[in-house]
Amino acid sequence: MISPAIYLARHMQVMLSTLGQMIRSPMSNLMTIAVMGIALALPTGLHIILKNVQQVTAQWDGAAQISLFLKPSVTDKQANQLANILRQRQDIKSVTSINRNEALEEFRKNSGFGEALEALEENPFPAVIVVYPTEQSDNLLTVQGMLASLKDKPEVELAQLDMQWLKRLYAIMDFGRRGIWVLAAMLSLSVLLVVGNTIRLAIQNRRDEIEIIKLIGGTDAFIRRPFLYTGFWYGLSGGILSWLLVTLSIWLLSGPVNQLATLYDSNYSLSSLDFLSSLTLLGLSICLGLAGSWLAVSRHLHAIEPE
Amino acid sequence: MIEFHNVSKRYPGFGDALSQVSFKLASGEMAFLTGHSGAGKSTLLKLIAVLIRPTNGQVLVNNENIGHINRRRIPYVRRNVGIIFQDHKLLFDRTVFDNVALPLVISGLSHREIGRRVRASLDKVGLLSKEKALPITLSGGQQQRVGIARAVVNKPPILLADEPTGNLDPELSREIMDLFSQFQQVGTSVLIASHDLDLIGQMGNKVLTLNEGKMTAGGMHNER
Numbered sequence: 001m002i003s004p005a006i007y008l009a010r011h012m013q014v015m016l017s018t019l020g021q022m023i024r025s026p027m028s029n030l031m032t033i034a035v036m037g038i039a040l041a042l043p044t045g046l047h048i049i050l051k052n053v054q055q056v057t058a059q060w061d062g063a064a065q066i067s068l069f070l071k072p073s074v075t076d077k078q079a080n081q082l083a084n085i086l087r088q089r090q091d092i093k094s095v096t097s098i099n100r101n102e103a104l105e106e107f108r109k110n111s112g113f114g115e116a117l118e119a120l121e122e123n124p125f126p127a128v129i130v131v132y133p134t135e136q137s138d139n140l141l142t143v144q145g146m147l148a149s150l151k152d153k154p155e156v157e158l159a160q161l162d163m164q165w166l167k168r169l170y171a172i173m174d175f176g177r178r179g180i181w182v183l184a185a186m187l188s189l190s191v192l193l194v195v196g197n198t199i200r201l202a203i204q205n206r207r208d209e210i211e212i213i214k215l216i217g218g219t220d221a222f223i224r225r226p227f228l229y230t231g232f233w234y235g236l237s238g239g240i241l242s243w244l245l246v247t248l249s250i251w252l253l254s255g256p257v258n259q260l261a262t263l264y265d266s267n268y269s270l271s272s273l274d275f276l277s278s279l280t281l282l283g284l285s286i287c288l289g290l291a292g293s294w295l296a297v298s299r300h301l302h303a304i305e306p307e
Numbered sequence: 308m309i310e311f312h313n314v315s316k317r318y319p320g321f322g323d324a325l326s327q328v329s330f331k332l333a334s335g336e337m338a339f340l341t342g343h344s345g346a347g348k349s350t351l352l353k354l355i356a357v358l359i360r361p362t363n364g365q366v367l368v369n370n371e372n373i374g375h376i377n378r379r380r381i382p383y384v385r386r387n388v389g390i391i392f393q394d395h396k397l398l399f400d401r402t403v404f405d406n407v408a409l410p411l412v413i414s415g416l417s418h419r420e421i422g423r424r425v426r427a428s429l430d431k432v433g434l435l436s437k438e439k440a441l442p443i444t445l446s447g448g449q450q451q452r453v454g455i456a457r458a459v460v461n462k463p464p465i466l467l468a469d470e471p472t473g474n475l476d477p478e479l480s481r482e483i484m485d486l487f488s489q490f491q492q493v494g495t496s497v498l499i500a501s502h503d504l505d506l507i508g509q510m511g512n513k514v515l516t517l518n519e520g521k522m523t524a525g526g527m528h529n530e531r
Contacts, residue, residue: 208396209398215358215385215396216409217410217414218413219379220379222382222413
């Protein structure tokens with residue numbers, strides 16, 4: 001009955017006129033948009049923080065390493081021999097050895113306690129051999145077996161597996177991720193209800209109009225359309241606001257984080273929302289706006305019938 | 308165009324608003340529906356606009372039994388029925404033009420076509436110069452004519468009017484009635500509920516009389 005071109009033009013017209021209506025009464029609409037923006041910014045921001053933590057720890061991912069602290073009596077030559085023997089093993093990917101002098105130099109350079117070292121009569125540092133297992137043997141059981149065998153070497157004073165804390169960190173991060181999902185779900189629900197309630201009020205304000213349109217043959221779809229587009233605009237502007245809030249917060253945090261990273265001798269910098277995440281945020285926000293208005297419209301539109 | 312066959316409408320707890328009403332209104336025919344208040348005039352009009360459903364009997368509009376049609380069909384039935392209300396039912400935050408254009412916007416006509424038809428319709432009721440005015444700035448008679456322009460802008464085959472001259476003086480009432488006659492002459496079926504017996508007498512159209520829900524004049528004999 002209606003040609004596609006006119007149908008499309010109608011949609012565009014409703015889309016723009018609902019935007020116009022929102023712009024004409026900015027105060028009440030800004031409140032709704034602000035609530036949406038803040039509610040969405042919270043889980044998004046936490047998600048970003050978690051992602052950054054993941055990025056930091058990614059370099060350690062799967063990198064169990066065994067540090068062998070050698071007895072002080074072991075000479076550099078002996079240490080090198082041991083390192084070479086270990087390099088031959090099939091289950092070891094690589095071996096780094098740090099002799100006592102190197103350990104001392106590194107400490108002097110990085111710690112700032114160089115002068116304190118002058119007071120010592122001899123080098124307090126043991127030689128260290130760091131063993132990296134191959135990827136195949138990089139699981140807790142094999143690595144623990146390796147640890148046991150290395151510990152028994154006569155040259156070794158202490159063998160330490162640097163993995164436990166990583167496992168704990170991952171567990172904490174898993175917990176955090178789950179927590180963010182729960183928070184995101186609850187806040188999304190609240191966004192849904194806020195939009196729903198705003199649209200419900202809009203429907204009540206235009207009760208007469210809806211009644212008249214029904215009287216002269218307006219379909220449900222026709223009546224629904226402006227409210228759904230209003231929901232769409234709420235979703236879009238709420239999403240944009242939350243994007244701005246998150247980006248601004250990251251920007252505010254990036255200074256201190258860079259400073260912190262420098263102190264840890266890293267050139268790490270905080271990453272913000274990438275393109276895909278930004279798109280996802282906007283998409284989700286629009287979906288919530290639409291769903292909220294759909295909820296309100298389907299609940300309240302049938303109740304308005306002309307008499 | 309409109310046919311009622313043994314139509315009854317019962318409101319639970321209030322008894323029969325209409326009982327066993329049968330009548331026919333042909334294409335291009337104009338008729339008055341009269342009776343004291345509470346006789347069932349509004350109920351009868353509401354049945355034609357599918358604002359309510361009959362308890363018994365058949366209501367045919369355009370040969371379609373609308374008594375039990377699907378809810379989704381209702382808007383399309385209403386587009387064939389132009390309704391004029393005693394209280395005009397205009398949107399006061401929109402111009403005269405926008406009010407009259409509403410049925411065309413709903414039907415999805417193009418912008419240009421809407422403009423053309425709205426102006427033709429406003430011209431017909433003599434309000435072309437008021438297209439940019441807000442309804443609140445118009446007199447009662449002018450508002451009524453905006454309502455008429457809106458009802459006929461879609462060129463519906465059926466026109467219903469519920470007490471269209473209720474608040475108007477005799478001269479204005481006569482003008483409105485003449486307007487209806489003009490629509491009838493171009494083939495529209497017109498049904499006007501009114502208790503203005505003087506005016507009805509002057510017009511000389513068919514008269515359907517309701518008394519306590521029964522059609523006492525102008526209807527068809529009850530069918531078995």
